Amino acid sequence: MQSCAGGNAVVIGGGYIGMECAASLVINKINVTMVFPEAHCIARLFTPKIASYYEDHYESKGVKFIKRTVLSSFEFDSSGKVIAVNLRNGSRLPADMVVVGIGIRPNTSLFEGQLTLEKGGIKVNGRFQSSNNSVYAVGDVAAFPIKLFGETRRLEHVDSARESARHAVAAIMEPEKTREFDYLPFFYSRVFELSWQFYGDNAGEVVNFGDYSGHTFGAYWINKGHLAGCFLEGGSKEEYEAVAKATRLKPAIEDLAELEEQGLSFALKVSQKPLQEAPPIALEGPLCAWHAIAGVILAASVAAFGFWHGQRHKRR
Incomplete structure (x- = not known):
């Protein structure tokens, strides 16, 4: 990266990895152009309104x-070093560096006909048993029940x-003390001076709140009245914990206009209610591309250990 300072980088992909890599490259004084097929960044999660805020911020940092x-x-x-990329729309972009951050598809071919597959991965129960x-599976490859x-x-x-890896290890080592996994879907990212967190499911109607021209804003997703x-x-930290707890409580929503008016205060108020048998909310640090790789490696390691552990007990 240091050798490309002042040069041009092309980032292929507009998801988490692409956005975070682009921010790191800009911080290291590299000119960045992002290329992706969707209409806006992080399209699997962001609404157009949310995406517009982050794209505007990136453009203010010089990202195209x-x-x-x-x-x-x-x-x-002639030496094999990349000098440019060509796009399907006919554009040619000079490049001293190319980052391809387009995500992954779990390779489950080894398990076809041996394990039940679902959602593009290995179907597991609440203890991550296939x-x-x-055989245990965790991480990106595991299709597990969201209670x-x-x-x-x-x-x-x-x-x-x-x-999921922590829970699988607990289920293997102390099965009698380990409950079924009860996970609140959680995504986050920190780029430049920005930091966002998302909890739950981005399904249903969207209610925006806060000042999208300022520093604190957000959105609620209302599905089937909750x-x-x-x-x-x-x-x-307290506000993130509040929205996480409010999401887990799944309160009924009757008036979307009132919810928009209350904004973040709605989650803060709802979060004061007791939460039965809910696991503690873990707030993590920033995501980077290597975290995802580490998660996949850990998933494979735990699956292999689970298989060995099961075979060892069968031999006894």
């Missing part, structure tokens, strides 16, 4: 966005990878 197109090919010099109870929403999901984020998810930028 090229949307609704994808990488077509690379160009290299259909073969001697809060009554369905099975596969989550791709470092917090889920860490917490709070399903909450996004908050620029919150304090």
Whole structure:
């Protein structure tokens, strides 16, 4: 990265990894152009309104966005060093560095016909046991039950990878003391001087709150008459804890206009209610590309240990 200072970097992908890599490159005095096929950044989570805030902030730092197109090919010099990328829309971008941050698809081919697969991953129970109870799967590859929403999901984020691994190890080592996993989906990022957290599910109607031209704002997602998810930028530790607890409580919402007027104070008020048998809220540090890789490696390690542990007990 230091050798490219003052040069040009092209970041392919507009998700977590792409956005965080772009911020790091800018901080290291590299000119950045981001390329992705979606209409706005972090499209799987952000609404257009939320995305617009972050894109404007990135542009104020000098980042350029090229949307609704994808990488077509690379160009290299005689030594094999990349010098440019070509896009499907016909554009050519000079590049001293290219970062491809387009996410992953779990490779489950090894387990086809051996384990039950679902949602693009390995289906597990609340203890992260697969259909073969001697094989455990955690992290990005695990499709596990989300008790809060009554369905099975596969989550791709470092917090889920860490917490699922911890729970699987506990289930292996102390099965009689380990309850079913009860996870509140949690995503977060810190870039430049910004910091946001999201809890729950981004399904249903969106109610924005706060000042989107300022430093603290957010959004609620209301699904089937109940709070399903909450996004908050620029919150304090106590405010993040409040929106997490409010999301887990799933309060009924009758008046969207009133909810918008109350804004963050709604979550702060709701969070004062008791929460039965809820796990403590863990606030993590910033995500980086290597966290996701570490989560996948940890997932494979725990699955392998679970298989060995099961076989060892069978031999006894």
